[in-house]
Amino acid sequence: MKAFLSLNGVRKEFAGSVAVEGFTLDVTEGEFVSFLGPSGCGKTTTLRMVAGFEVPTTGRITLAGEDITYAKPNQRNVGMVFQSYALFPNMTVAHNVAFGLRVRKEQAAARDERVAQLLELIHLPDKGDAYPHQLSGGQQQRVALARALAIRPKVLLLDEPLSALDAKIRDELRYEIRRIQQELNITTIYVTHDQEEALALSDRVVVMSRGRIEQVGPPFEVYNNPATAFVASFVGQLNRLSAVVTNSASGTVRVGDSEVRTTSPVDAPGGSEVFLMLRPEELTLDDQADNVLTGKVDTVTFLGSIVRVQVAVNGGRLTADLFNERLLRLPVAGESTLISFPAHACWVMSRESH
Amino acid sequence: MTISTAPVQADAEVLPVEPPAGGNRLFAWLVVAAGAVYFLLPLVTTGYWSLRAVKDTFGFEAYRRVFADPAFVRSFSESVVNAIAAIVLSLLIIVPTAYWVTLRLPRLRPVVEFITLLPFVIPAVVLVFGLIRMYGRPPLLLTRTYDSSRVLLVCAYAALSFPYMYRSVDNGLRAMDVRTLTEAAQSLGASWATILRRVIFPNLRVALLSGALLTFAIVIGELTVALFLAQQTFGPFMANLTRSKVYEPAAMALVAFAITWAALGLIAFLTRPRHKVTR
Numbered sequence: 183m184k185a186f187l188s189l190n191g192v193r194k195e196f197a198g199s200v201a202v203e204g205f206t207l208d209v210t211e212g213e214f215v216s217f218l219g220p221s222g223c224g225k226t227t228t229l230r231m232v233a234g235f236e237v238p239t240t241g242r243i244t245l246a247g248e249d250i251t252y253a254k255p256n257q258r259n260v261g262m263v264f265q266s267y268a269l270f271p272n273m274t275v276a277h278n279v280a281f282g283l284r285v286r287k288e289q290a291a292a293r294d295e296r297v298a299q300l301l302e303l304i305h306l307p308d309k310g311d312a313y314p315h316q317l318s319g320g321q322q323q324r325v326a327l328a329r330a331l332a333i334r335p336k337v338l339l340l341d342e343p344l345s346a347l348d349a350k351i352r353d354e355l356r357y358e359i360r361r362i363q364q365e366l367n368i369t370t371i372y373v374t375h376d377q378e379e380a381l382a383l384s385d386r387v388v389v390m391s392r393g394r395i396e397q398v399g400p401p402f403e404v405y406n407n408p409a410t411a412f413v414a415s416f417v418g419q420l421n422r423l424s425a426v427v428t429n430s431a432s433g434t435v436r437v438g439d440s441e442v443r444t445t446s447p448v449d450a451p452g453g454s455e456v457f458l459m460l461r462p463e464e465l466t467l468d469d470q471a472d473n474v475l476t477g478k479v480d481t482v483t484f485l486g487s488i489v490r491v492q493v494a495v496n497g498g499r500l501t502a503d504l505f506n507e508r509l510l511r512l513p514v515a516g517e518s519t520l521i522s523f524p525a526h527a528c529w530v531m532s533r534e535s536h
Numbered sequence: 537m538t539i540s541t542a543p544v545q546a547d548a549e550v551l552p553v554e555p556p557a558g559g560n561r562l563f564a565w566l567v568v569a570a571g572a573v574y575f576l577l578p579l580v581t582t583g584y585w586s587l588r589a590v591k592d593t594f595g596f597e598a599y600r601r602v603f604a605d606p607a608f609v610r611s612f613s614e615s616v617v618n619a620i621a622a623i624v625l626s627l628l629i630i631v632p633t634a635y636w637v638t639l640r641l642p643r644l645r646p647v648v649e650f651i652t653l654l655p656f657v658i659p660a661v662v663l664v665f666g667l668i669r670m671y672g673r674p675p676l677l678l679t680r681t682y683d684s685s686r687v688l689l690v691c692a693y694a695a696l697s698f699p700y701m702y703r704s705v706d707n708g709l710r711a712m713d714v715r716t717l718t719e720a721a722q723s724l725g726a727s728w729a730t731i732l733r734r735v736i737f738p739n740l741r742v743a744l745l746s747g748a749l750l751t752f753a754i755v756i757g758e759l760t761v762a763l764f765l766a767q768q769t770f771g772p773f774m775a776n777l778t779r780s781k782v783y784e785p786a787a788m789a790l791v792a793f794a795i796t797w798a799a800l801g802l803i804a805f806l807t808r809p810r811h812k813v814t815r
Contacts, residue, residue: 234722235719254722256723256725256726256727257725258723259725262719262723264719264720266713266716268713268717268719270734270735270739271712272738272741281721281724281726281734285726286725326720329724330723330724333725
């Protein structure tokens with residue numbers, strides 16, 4: 183597919199320190215891409231360069247075949263939604279939504295029709311005459327979304343739009359954003375530090391750390407096949423056990439007294455100390471899987487659909503997430519247990535890279 | 537260095553004060569009474585004096601004479617026009633400056649704050665002599681005619697208003713998320729002029745009114761600068777009256793006092809805390 187929005191070798195420095203480096207990404211039309219990473223990883227700076235609020239130190243940004251690297255923000259036709267909503271407090275909802283259309287000197291009749299259409303889209307058709315301060319946070323963010331969409335932007339940019347909202351509203355609005363995005367088939371970039379949000383919403387996730395892209399891929403891919411140690415630890419939970427390589431070629435390591443088989447060769451010589459990484463949901467408290475360790479139950483936390491059990495084993499502590507069911511026998515703290523996991527769930531990492 | 541901007545802050549809250557017990561309360565009342573006497577006695581005696589224009593009777597003869605004086609009407613309206621011109625000039629300088637400092641040069645804020653406070657440090661006499669020395673010689677020669685001197689006067693008043701105007705505007709800007717609002721407007725296609733006109737100015741309305749009314753209150757009775765620039769405004773008119781008349785200056789003083797208080801009252805009214813925005 184042809185790239186619609188494309189960032190090429192983008193680098194941004196602020197007073198000597200590098201905020202973004204070697205950022206290259208092609209986004210196709212209608213795609214929903216999330217930038218995911220901890221604060222300070224450069225995700226917002228990258229978004230702001232697409233919006234035009236920052237200018238790249240080097241590199242190029244093209245949108246719909248046009249080089250916009252140095253274009254002014256008010257000439258790019260991008261829609262932006264901010265964490266703080268940023269509605270104009272002196273204007274009604276309808277005037278806020280119409281602002282971009284007024285600036286474009288669109289005819290009043292067409293403008294009013296467009297505003298009505300957008301208020302319908304965000305399910306707030308009766309709030310046109312309300313002022314922002316009369317709306318809830320969730321409603322304000324819907325209006326901000328409508329305002330950004332009113333100008334028929336080429337690309338929609340969302341900068342942590344749900345961070346200021348309550349958990350329940352956040353979930354609701356998350357699906358709302360995805361629904362609207364798919365309905366309008368609008369190319370969207372979504373910045374977040376919340377992995378759940380990124381995984382739930384996106385066609386592709388861009389995981390960033392220290393100004394660089396760590397991995398780009400569909401959520402399932404990024405979660406299950408993390409490309410780097412950072413991605414593995416940032417996206418989802420991860421257990422880490424100390425291990426020693428016993429056979430590099432066959433991918434066998436030793437944890438405590440137990441041999442652990444993996445499915446791929448280990449990139450470290452025999453005898454070297456490594457980490458064995460495991461997802462909590464891939465562990466079971468039985469001896470049914472390829473690898474079995476013995477340990478002692480430390481804590482048991484009942485979370486509803488999930489029961490989180492911490493088990494002390496030789497070489498560290500493992501957290502196992504078990505699915506709740508009515509017939510489940512809850513482990514008891516202090517008791518001995520077996521804990522097993524399949525060979526393909528193992529991921530070996532050298533100590534230096536962590 | 538700080539100045540009180542109490543009437544300017546829209547969201548200033550009055551802290552509850554614990555009522556003092558027993559004997560303390562009597563002392564508190566004494567202090568209040570002493571303060572009241574100190575401030576009110578001159579007003580009362582001025583008022584009393586202003587009503588005694590006709591021998592052995594109380595009446596508003598002094599006020600009637602003052603208002604009937606064509607020089608009063610002329611000088612007062614001239615001062616009003618000067619004040620409005622100074623306010624407009626001051627707004628045009630201060631709002632974009634404060635906006636730009638907030639948006640792009642936050643590190644310069646202390647510098648700009650200091651500059652705007654200079655009129656407090658520099659006496660009016662020094663200011664006016666500086667102006668005359670600077671602009672009263674070729675090639676500018678602004679002091680040559682009455683009207684060109686008046687331009688100079690308005691400029692001086694605009695400078696005198698900076699401390700009040702900058703504080704008001706800065707307070708107003710701090711109360712809103714200037715940067716994000718600006719970026720939101722930019723991404724929607726707005727130019728700088730549109731942003732200032734449609735987003736920044738409307739949201740500063742109350743702050744601008746406070747600054748404007750404070751400026752008005754100062755400029756309307758200003759004497760020193762007007763006198764040295766040979767302007768026949770309200771300040772020199774009052775000063776002149778004091779030299780030639782007995783009862784009228786008292787009446788005049790109260791009128792000027794009332795104007796100032798009306799301006800301050802209007803600020804307090806416009807900036808009163810409100811839960812709902814009314815338009």
